[in-house]
Amino acid sequence: MTVVLSGTEIAGKLREKFPESIIDAKPQFILVKPESLLEIATFLKDAPEYKFNYLTSVTAVDYYDYFEAVYHLTSIDHNHSLVLKTRCAREKPVLPSVVRLWQAADLQEREIYDLLGITFEGHPNLKRIVLWEGFQGHPLRKDYLA
Amino acid sequence: MEVSKPRALVYSEAELDRAEGAVIENLKASAQQPIPDRDKWLDEELKKNVLLTTVDAAINWARRSSLWTTVCFPACCAFEFITTAGSRFDISRFGMEIIRASPRQADLMITAGTLTWKMAPNVKRIYDQMPEPKWVIAMGACAVSGGIFRSSYSVVPGYNRIIPVDVYVPGCPPRPENLLYGIRLLQKKIAKESLMKSSQA
Numbered sequence: 001m002t003v004v005l006s007g008t009e010i011a012g013k014l015r016e017k018f019p020e021s022i023i024d025a026k027p028q029f030i031l032v033k034p035e036s037l038l039e040i041a042t043f044l045k046d047a048p049e050y051k052f053n054y055l056t057s058v059t060a061v062d063y064y065d066y067f068e069a070v071y072h073l074t075s076i077d078h079n080h081s082l083v084l085k086t087r088c089a090r091e092k093p094v095l096p097s098v099v100r101l102w103q104a105a106d107l108q109e110r111e112i113y114d115l116l117g118i119t120f121e122g123h124p125n126l127k128r129i130v131l132w133e134g135f136q137g138h139p140l141r142k143d144y145l146a
Numbered sequence: 147m148e149v150s151k152p153r154a155l156v157y158s159e160a161e162l163d164r165a166e167g168a169v170i171e172n173l174k175a176s177a178q179q180p181i182p183d184r185d186k187w188l189d190e191e192l193k194k195n196v197l198l199t200t201v202d203a204a205i206n207w208a209r210r211s212s213l214w215t216t217v218c219f220p221a222c223c224a225f226e227f228i229t230t231a232g233s234r235f236d237i238s239r240f241g242m243e244i245i246r247a248s249p250r251q252a253d254l255m256i257t258a259g260t261l262t263w264k265m266a267p268n269v270k271r272i273y274d275q276m277p278e279p280k281w282v283i284a285m286g287a288c289a290v291s292g293g294i295f296r297s298s299y300s301v302v303p304g305y306n307r308i309i310p311v312d313v314y315v316p317g318c319p320p321r322p323e324n325l326l327y328g329i330r331l332l333q334k335k336i337a338k339e340s341l342m343k344s345s346q347a
Contacts, residue, residue: 131264131300132264139299
């Protein structure tokens with residue numbers, strides 16, 4: 001069974017390396033600033049003691065005031081997992097893409113872009129995936145009227 | 147425990163044999179001549195080649211008795227259709243055991259499932275590729291009206307928005323008996339068609 005690592009413990013270690021970039025940490029997750037998401041994700045992927053080499057899923061949630069992207073990381077080598085979160089403003093929905101780290105993010109970031117309208121900077125092929133080109137609006141936003 | 151006696155035979159074995167022999171003798175005595183052909187009075191050519199019917203009846207019979215289905219199974223009603231095609235409900239009783247992967251060899255489309263607008267052009271294309279004459283059975287609530295997804299932004303509210311539908315089979319999903327009843331209705335509908343009427347139209 002995969003061991004779920006405590007977010008507070010990991011965040012304590014991350015704070016030594018990346019001060020100022022962690023907003024919140026609970027046992028369930030770590031919330032980081034969007035501008036430092038990529039370097040923290042790179043560190044978590046490459047550091048030998050964590051080695052999160054497998055991205056289980058990327059998803060996003062509309063919390064009315066902001067959007068929150070959720071990254072489920074798993075290490076196949078160590079058999080442990082961690083949840084990483086980041087937020088972006090509703091007025092400027094832009095986040096960095098993690099496709100260059102985990103290829104698995106490709107389709108899922110496109111899905112988030114399609115249904116929630118978050119732009120992932122650095123994505124190689126960011127276009128709609130579920131709906132068709134020319135569709136108006138982003139249906140999973142809370143203010144979308146069907 | 148006492149063993150009961152075996153039931154006494156009505157006849158002795160010799161009597162049984164004699165009765166059997168009598169049956170055979172009687173049959174042989176009454177079968178000395180071959181039974182004459184009923185159409186013996188017809189001459190040879192006529193006997194093999196003439197069958198009287200109307201063109202409509204013959205063509206409609208052929209069409210409705212070999213409805214070949216094309217593949218249009220976008221969602222869960224497909225499983226009910228597969229059950230219908232399986233041995234328990236056995237769609238082949240109605241001449242439809244051949245589910246064609248190619249629409250060019252099919253004349254019936256059973257639309258088993260929810261259709262999204264993104265998928266709709268492909269279904270329209272499959273329908274257009276089917277040769278005439280062709281029929282459509284809308285199977286299930288989603289195919290009839292969009293079902294529970296009717297108000298969704300991405301679902302086509304009924305196949306009749308994009309292709310003409312002949313028979314509607316409601317249900318979510320319809321049971322195989324339900325679908326078979328729909329097929330029987332379609333066959334009755336085909337039986338009423340006429341070549342003359344369709345050529346005038």
